[in-house]
Amino acid sequence: MISLICFKELKSFFKSPIAYVIIGLFSLIIGWMFFNQLSYFLENIQKLPVHMRHEYDFSNEVIIKIFGNVNFLFIFIVPILTMRTFSEEFKDRTIDLYFGSVVSDFEFVLGKILAVFIQGLALISTTLIFPIMLANINISDVTFLLTGYLGIYLNFIFFATIGVVASSLVKNQIIAAMLGFVGIITTWMIAVGSQLTSNYMVTQLLKFMSVNHHFENMVKGYVSLSDLSFYLCFFMFGILLIKKRLEARKW
Amino acid sequence: MNAIEVDQITKSIGDRTILNNVTFKVKKSRIHGFLGPNGAGKTTTMRILCGLTQPSSGEVFFEGIPLSKYDNKLYHKIGFLIEDPPLYSDMRVDDYLKYVARLRSVNENDLKKQLDYCLDSLDLHEVKSRSIENLSRGFKQRVGIAQAIIHMPDIVFLDEPSLGLDPRSVAEIRTLISNLKENHTVILSSHLLHEMSLVCDDISIISKGRILESGPLENLRSSLEASSSFVLSAIEENKHFEDYLHAEPNISKFSIIDQGSYIDYHITLSVNEEIRPEVIKQAVNAEMDILGLEKKAFSLEEYFLRVTENHD
Numbered sequence: 001m002i003s004l005i006c007f008k009e010l011k012s013f014f015k016s017p018i019a020y021v022i023i024g025l026f027s028l029i030i031g032w033m034f035f036n037q038l039s040y041f042l043e044n045i046q047k048l049p050v051h052m053r054h055e056y057d058f059s060n061e062v063i064i065k066i067f068g069n070v071n072f073l074f075i076f077i078v079p080i081l082t083m084r085t086f087s088e089e090f091k092d093r094t095i096d097l098y099f100g101s102v103v104s105d106f107e108f109v110l111g112k113i114l115a116v117f118i119q120g121l122a123l124i125s126t127t128l129i130f131p132i133m134l135a136n137i138n139i140s141d142v143t144f145l146l147t148g149y150l151g152i153y154l155n156f157i158f159f160a161t162i163g164v165v166a167s168s169l170v171k172n173q174i175i176a177a178m179l180g181f182v183g184i185i186t187t188w189m190i191a192v193g194s195q196l197t198s199n200y201m202v203t204q205l206l207k208f209m210s211v212n213h214h215f216e217n218m219v220k221g222y223v224s225l226s227d228l229s230f231y232l233c234f235f236m237f238g239i240l241l242i243k244k245r246l247e248a249r250k251w
Numbered sequence: 252m253n254a255i256e257v258d259q260i261t262k263s264i265g266d267r268t269i270l271n272n273v274t275f276k277v278k279k280s281r282i283h284g285f286l287g288p289n290g291a292g293k294t295t296t297m298r299i300l301c302g303l304t305q306p307s308s309g310e311v312f313f314e315g316i317p318l319s320k321y322d323n324k325l326y327h328k329i330g331f332l333i334e335d336p337p338l339y340s341d342m343r344v345d346d347y348l349k350y351v352a353r354l355r356s357v358n359e360n361d362l363k364k365q366l367d368y369c370l371d372s373l374d375l376h377e378v379k380s381r382s383i384e385n386l387s388r389g390f391k392q393r394v395g396i397a398q399a400i401i402h403m404p405d406i407v408f409l410d411e412p413s414l415g416l417d418p419r420s421v422a423e424i425r426t427l428i429s430n431l432k433e434n435h436t437v438i439l440s441s442h443l444l445h446e447m448s449l450v451c452d453d454i455s456i457i458s459k460g461r462i463l464e465s466g467p468l469e470n471l472r473s474s475l476e477a478s479s480s481f482v483l484s485a486i487e488e489n490k491h492f493e494d495y496l497h498a499e500p501n502i503s504k505f506s507i508i509d510q511g512s513y514i515d516y517h518i519t520l521s522v523n524e525e526i527r528p529e530v531i532k533q534a535v536n537a538e539m540d541i542l543g544l545e546k547k548a549f550s551l552e553e554y555f556l557r558v559t560e561n562h563d
Contacts, residue, residue: 001354004350004353004354008350012339012341012342015341016341092335092337092338092339092340093333093334093335093337094337094338094339095337096303096331096333096337097337097351097354097398098354099302099303100301100302100303100326100329100330100331101326101351101354101355101356102326102327102354102355102356103354
């Protein structure tokens with residue numbers, strides 16, 4: 001049932017023009033950002049004496065920044081991508097098709113959210129053109145790229161979970177997008193909050209709760225169990241919230 | 252055995268009681284009409300029967316087994332169209348019906364057969380390849396009914412299936428619903444009382460969350476005829492005749508309607524006694540110019556209004 005729902009969602013998404021508008025816009029903006037970062041890097045490296053050029057690291061100056069840019073774009077794109085996930089089902093009353101079937105709430109939620117995650121893969125895959133283009137450049141560590149992509153994808157999952165939860169709360173897609181946006185921004189603000197307090201415990205706690213802290217670790221090439229468990233816990237918490245929301249509808 | 256037994260269902264939201272001890276039975280292989288004014292609790296009752304909403308108290312039994320014992324297996328047994336049809340406008344009609352059938356665990360071997368049954372029963376063959384968003388309202392309604400029966404349920408719930416349709420589509424939907432009786436028990440709600448009287452075998456009347464009447468339509472028809480009414484048309488009003496109508500114990504009420512060039516006395520009897528000869532005699536004695544006298548046929552609308560007015 002999960003695959004049936006997921007496949008239907010993907011078919012519906014890729015049939016609609018909004019999929020191509022979102023992916024097209026994302027590719028355009030990130031392509032422009034990549035071009036700028038690359039030009040800036042080439043300009044700067046040429047100004048440096050030859051013996052110092054190896055210290056001006058391509059990964060740090062271009063790739064990490066591009067990953068950061070992708071992450072920033074997600075704040076705006078993910079709520080638009082997720083806004084209709086559940087709100088449209090509520091508005092059109094198609095949600096009764098699932099309540100009135102053998103599909104469990106869990107299967108329904110997983111099918112829907114899995115489709116969003118695959119949409120995220122499609123979105124992120126457009127950036128693979130950059131490493132392919134740069135295949136001739138000797139990037140010191142390929143795992144660095146892999147952990148970066150893992151970080152980007154896990155961040156997408158994190159933001160998408162917020163967006164999908166927001167979409168399950170209201171019938172109006174625009175309000176769902178706004179709620180998702182506010183939710184994502186709030187999780188960004190946690191990072192700022194961790195810098196505002198001098199209390200060590202509070203700082204550490206806020207740091208752990210900040211998605212950017214975990215994202216930065218991965219983009220820099222460090223993947224820890226703590227980072228992975230953070231994303232997993234948040235995802236499971238999101239699923240639980242949506243399931244509770246669907247159950248509440250019966251009352 | 253009854254297909255459904257509803258036993259003292261109550262539904263409250265906050266201080267507001269939407270359903271109050273609703274109790275009725277639905278017999279197998281019959282069309283059970285559910286009548287009530289707007290806000291009476293029809294849709295809430297239907298949603299509870301379909302397991303989409305939880306009652307605050309009371310129990311629903313499907314073939315003697317409590318609804319709570321069915322879990323997801325209930326959905327092999329029932330199909331429903333409640334309020335607007337739950338349609339994915341970007342899907343083709345046949346793709347949509349196949350998708351719904353798979354959600355309800357219809358075996359892949361049976362899928363084609365059941366899809367054909369739906370397309371045939373609801374006359375959807377000509378639009379099966381069309382996108383749902385391009386269908387007329389009437390066809391969308393048919394697709395909504397088709398999704399309710401695609402898995403061949405025993406019981407089908409249809410809430411206002413004719414709402415917003417033109418008279419021709421209403422008549423077509425009526426025929427479709429009548430045909431459903433061959434293979435399904437149907438619970439139908441509608442505001443179109445005339446339509447209901449044409450298709451239903453049994454009816455329940457609900458108002459302000461309470462069941463006021465429930466039983467076979469024939470019984471209601473007899474009880475209405477027991478207190479039948481007729482119309483006496485005359486050139487003008489007559490005081491002596493009206494005094495007689497007031498005094499006659501077998502007349503429960505009468506009203507006068509001015510039709511322009513003549514007037515109608517609508518006379519309702521309290522008992523099933525033939526008093527028309529006496530009424531005519533009194534009118535003649537009062538020197539009225541009588542144009543005619545007509546016994547009123549059974550009207551579910553009139554019955555419905557009378558029952559709900561009495562309750563108010």
